[in-house]
Amino acid sequence: MTALRVALIQTRTPASAGAALAHVEPLIRQAAAGGxxxxxxxxxxxxxxxxxxxxQAALAPDDRDAVVLALTALAKELGVWLLIGSAIVTSGHEGDDRAANRSILIDDHGRRVASYDKLHVYDVDLPTGERWRESAAVRPGDQAVVADTPWGGLGLTVCYDIRFPQLHRALAKAGATMxxxxxxxxxxxxxxxxxVLLRARAIETGCFVLAPAQGGAHEDGRRTWGRSTVIAPWGEVIARLDNDEPGVLFADLDLDAVARARNAVPQLTHDRDFSLPA
Structure with missing residues (x-):
């Protein structure tokens, strides 16, 4: 069995960079200490x-963001690979003051391996009356990303992307196993x-799905669901936090499970062209 121990960090991120770093750093250290x-x-x-x-006042380029810089140094110090699930940073597009919602993958030497800007922004009107217009503040990306790691390809998505199965299928066909x-x-x-969305994306792609989440009542007034979860390629939940409290979720991945799932149901090789309904 080819094994990988992962840790998902569940946070309740505050509204300032200094407080956010003080919140997340001990959890990352706990994850590294746990192997x-x-x-x-x-x-x-x-x-x-x-x-x-x-x-807008808090925004900085990702190469000058205090939390990104500190977590990059922390990955090197601890000798671990670290995915900053996303940092809210300047997009770098002249004439557009919206931020990028950017995932950044750091290797165990503190080198940036890959970054990804969230493709699908959250513009919704929920039955509860909640109204979100992420597009007003976040410039969507336009490039899917599969990062090379020592354990296989890692497809990068962020939050609302989970509702777009075509993205996940494309990542799997481009080499993602997680x-x-x-x-x-x-x-x-x-x-x-x-x-149900996490399990569906794992089943459809034959990938491990690793979903670290925000949870609880935040300083800025939002409430988030928590329940960080790891799904195996056959669709079973192999690790889950059953609450919205900050914490660390460990999971040991049997990476051979990807080949077993895909050999059993080789759906990634069964695409057929078709005509759209009239």
Whole structure:
């Protein structure tokens, strides 16, 4: 068996970079002390701020963001691979002051291996009355990413991307054997959809799905679902936090399970062209 120990960090990220780093760093250290080789944090690891003016004031390029820089150094210090599930940073597009919601993968030498900007932004009107327009503050990306790791390809997604199966299928066909889904799911959608979507994406792709989440009542007024989860390629839940409290979730992955699932149901090789309904 080819094994990998992963750790998913569940956070309740504060509204400032200094507080966010003080919150997440001890959890990452706990994960490394527990033997994790690959550690993943949730969406919005560097801060969560709804107020537009305060958010704009907190933005920095990812190579100058205080949390990104500190976590890059921490990965090197601990000798672990670290996925910053996402950091809210400047997009770098002149004339567009919206942020990028960016995943950043750091290797065990503190080198950036890959980055990915969230493709699908969360513009929804929920039955509870919650209204979200992420597109007003976040510039969506336009490039899917599979990062090379010592354990196979890691497909990068963020939160709302989970609702787009075509993205996950493309990642699997491009070499992903694991897919990261760092998230800050709302409570009503988390309760209704979180686990079933994660399991569906694992089953459809024959990939491990690694979903570290934000959880609880945040400083900026939002509430997130928590329940960080690891799904195996056959679709079974192999690790899960059953709450929204900050913490560390460990899982030992049998990486040979990817080949077993895909050999049993080789759906990634069964695509057929078809005509759309008239």
């Amino acid at each position: 994790a080789q690959l550690i993943l944090t949730p969406e919005g690891t560097n801060f969560l701020i709804q107020n537009r003016e305060q958010r 897919i990261a889904v760092p998230a800050a799911f709302t409570v009503p959608t988390g309760e209704a959809h979180w686990e």
